[in-house]
Amino acid sequence: MKARLEDSLLDVALAGFGAVSEALYPESDCGAPSHRDADMVARARSWFLTLPPESRRLLLALFASMELLGAGFAPALGRFSRLSAARRLRVVERLRASPIAPLKFLGDALKQSTSMIYLSHPAVLAHLGVYKSCDHPGAGLVPVRADALRSAPGATS
Amino acid sequence: MIAGLEDVRSGYDVDCDVVVVGSGPGGAVAAANFAEAGLRTIVVEAGPVVRPEDMTRAAPLFLARYYWEGGLRMVAGDAPGPAMGGRCVGGSSVVNSAIMLKLPQWVREIWSREDGLGPLLDGAELDRAFERVFRACRVAPTPLAVMGRRNEIVQRALSHQRVPNGPLPRAVHGCEGCADCITGCHEGRKQSVDRSHLREPAERGAIDVMTCSHVDRVDLRGGRAVGVSGHVVDPVTWRRGGRFRVRAKRVVLAAGAAHTPVILLRSGISGRGLVGGTLTAHISVGAFAIMDEVVDPWVGATQGWGAISPDIRGLKYEALWAAPSLIGVNWGGVGEPWLRELGDMKHAAVVALVYRANAWGRVRVGLGGGPRLSLRVPTADVHTLMRGLKVAVDGFLGVGARYVSAGMTGVPERFGTPREAEALLDRRIRPRQVKMTFNHLFGSCRISADPRRGPVGLDGGVRGVDGVYVMDGALFPSGSAVNPQATIMALSDVLSRRLAGLAA
Ligand SMILES: Cc1cc2nc3c(=O)[nH]c(=O)nc-3n(C[C@H](O)[C@H](O)[C@H](O)COP(=O)(O)OP(=O)(O)OC[C@H]3O[C@@H](n4cnc5c(N)ncnc54)[C@H](O)[C@@H]3O)c2cc1C
Ligand code: SF4
Numbered sequence: 001m002k003a004r005l006e007d008s009l010l011d012v013a014l015a016g017f018g019a020v021s022e023a024l025y026p027e028s029d030c031g032a033p034s035h036r037d038a039d040m041v042a043r044a045r046s047w048f049l050t051l052p053p054e055s056r057r058l059l060l061a062l063f064a065s066m067e068l069l070g071a072g073f074a075p076a077l078g079r080f081s082r083l084s085a086a087r088r089l090r091v092v093e094r095l096r097a098s099p100i101a102p103l104k105f106l107g108d109a110l111k112q113s114t115s116m117i118y119l120s121h122p123a124v125l126a127h128l129g130v131y132k133s134c135d136h137p138g139a140g141l142v143p144v145r146a147d148a149l150r151s152a153p154g155a156t157s
Numbered sequence: 158m159i160a161g162l163e164d165v166r167s168g169y170d171v172d173c174d175v176v177v178v179g180s181g182p183g184g185a186v187a188a189a190n191f192a193e194a195g196l197r198t199i200v201v202e203a204g205p206v207v208r209p210e211d212m213t214r215a216a217p218l219f220l221a222r223y224y225w226e227g228g229l230r231m232v233a234g235d236a237p238g239p240a241m242g243g244r245c246v247g248g249s250s251v252v253n254s255a256i257m258l259k260l261p262q263w264v265r266e267i268w269s270r271e272d273g274l275g276p277l278l279d280g281a282e283l284d285r286a287f288e289r290v291f292r293a294c295r296v297a298p299t300p301l302a303v304m305g306r307r308n309e310i311v312q313r314a315l316s317h318q319r320v321p322n323g324p325l326p327r328a329v330h331g332c333e334g335c336a337d338c339i340t341g342c343h344e345g346r347k348q349s350v351d352r353s354h355l356r357e358p359a360e361r362g363a364i365d366v367m368t369c370s371h372v373d374r375v376d377l378r379g380g381r382a383v384g385v386s387g388h389v390v391d392p393v394t395w396r397r398g399g400r401f402r403v404r405a406k407r408v409v410l411a412a413g414a415a416h417t418p419v420i421l422l423r424s425g426i427s428g429r430g431l432v433g434g435t436l437t438a439h440i441s442v443g444a445f446a447i448m449d450e451v452v453d454p455w456v457g458a459t460q461g462w463g464a465i466s467p468d469i470r471g472l473k474y475e476a477l478w479a480a481p482s483l484i485g486v487n488w489g490g491v492g493e494p495w496l497r498e499l500g501d502m503k504h505a506a507v508v509a510l511v512y513r514a515n516a517w518g519r520v521r522v523g524l525g526g527g528p529r530l531s532l533r534v535p536t537a538d539v540h541t542l543m544r545g546l547k548v549a550v551d552g553f554l555g556v557g558a559r560y561v562s563a564g565m566t567g568v569p570e571r572f573g574t575p576r577e578a579e580a581l582l583d584r585r586i587r588p589r590q591v592k593m594t595f596n597h598l599f600g601s602c603r604i605s606a607d608p609r610r611g612p613v614g615l616d617g618g619v620r621g622v623d624g625v626y627v628m629d630g631a632l633f634p635s636g637s638a639v640n641p642q643a644t645i646m647a648l649s650d651v652l653s654r655r656l657a658g659l660a661a
Contacts, residue, residue: 023492025496030493050221054226055227059229089491108487116486117217128481128502128503129453132335133305133335133457
């Protein structure tokens, strides 16, 4: 019973996560991968399932309540995912700009948690130009100017 | 021996001379000293060993597995913000930037004056402890060769503002400058305490480390410690395993400033309200500069360069980087405009400001039995922090930044000129407008000669019970003003050597 409840909570939360992601990481002509390219929902699922139970429940509650109640922030009724992507984006923007602390907190949490998933996809990292000096020894490791130390020897030790 | 999940899954009942709860900087040093003194020592650690093959650079997954609350732990209060902490063998030393600095003399004086710590801090004993710790952790200034442009730009920005600066001393050996410290050192270069203090004694059988074992309480009989008990947790499925018990006459709590008070409170030890009652933290903000030049901020030692403010006592600047999926989450707006700006990230340089504020609060036992943290950050301290931030912003602008952002609300999103950055000096700024982090927590079980100020006496013993000691960041009477790991280790070294009867 408990397991079934958790499964349905997960489904609703993932619908909410997908709805927020679609609005925040749309297809565009700027070369940045979209929510679809970044496989957001599947990766969010594995993140949720890796989290310890208390944190998982917190995030599931966040996205499930967004999915079920988020439409209430816009003048339309129904599930958040049924609003147009443009409208969903406006809802998140409005939440983030809200002078009411809990609403702002909610808006920021939506942006932060979805961008954690977005910004960790390899295609997005490639788009940013990220590479690792340990994978390419020496690459980009420009030594600091040799006289740098003279500015204040031992200032930090 | 290091006992993994399969060794402990169904629970256990063992005995030893001294049980150390927590394998972070405080616990590892204490355990190594007890073992050196020939005491049978068991370390009980809630988290697993982080093996290089289990490491992933996908930060959300790494945090979910190896950080408390999956990396989502928060401090509540007037400036809510994250308070991260490692949950693995080695504690936060596995995931931190390995900066190692000695406790400044002026903080030693405050601790001596306000809490009577002179007998611990004034002689040469603490200096020798720092030396031992620095040797074991191979501390050295970050080599110039692994700085990368990001650290160099921070160096230029600080010099522009005439803030004396230099390479930060770190506990690393052969750092490759991959800027990935926050998800563990894939290359095994960081000298986290699992390497520097636990590995060798565990391999030769002088210490047993019981992993995946969450201590619930200290077991007491007639006001004396007789051991600890708790339950096994599978670090992958989070399922509970069997119960365990470690019998010992001496219990050393080193579960960190968030968890040590929780274990005491759950054991019925409240120290007349002092346990958990004096939580404090350094407050921290970041300044993100976008330069004209390509910086490739993901290249170069995570926090290789820094400075101690000459004008604001207790304020530090440190170059910073972390996985884009962590450092980028507060970046700019949302939607397509944000996607268009993402290309700017390769032009970014970041400096973090860390300030010894007068932020005080409490650790309570939360609903799930874990810590619930809250802090009050004085507005005046936030204004001081903003003065420091203005220096950093001006420094970046002075060396050619296109713009600098602090991710705050109520001030312009971006500062393009020093004049625009004067908004940071507005006296109407309130703590909740600032995006703060609290990764340096301490003080929740303060050590003090005065029993009205702290529940822990100068021998590290918890007052009112026999055989229970604290040896971690919870001890600090107030902020250390510099990164705390070295001081936690040195204090733990002094206290544990005394307790074990080793030469100081
Ligand atoms: C991202 C980050 C970067 C940082 N960078 C630096 C830096 O560069 N330099 C610096 O000096 N400091 C840094 N710090 C702070 C520093 O790492 C900590 O202050 C320090 O590790 C605290 O040491 P500790 O021994 O008190 O506790 P911890 O390191 O927190 O260790 C406590 C251990 O106890 C375990 N534990 C907790 N509860 C239980 C329980 N109930 N049962 C069993 N085990 C338990 C935990 O899993 C953990 O392993 C950083 C912190 C973070 C999070
Ligand atoms: S910068 Fe990279 S190589 Fe250097 S200590 Fe950190 S994780 Fe290890």
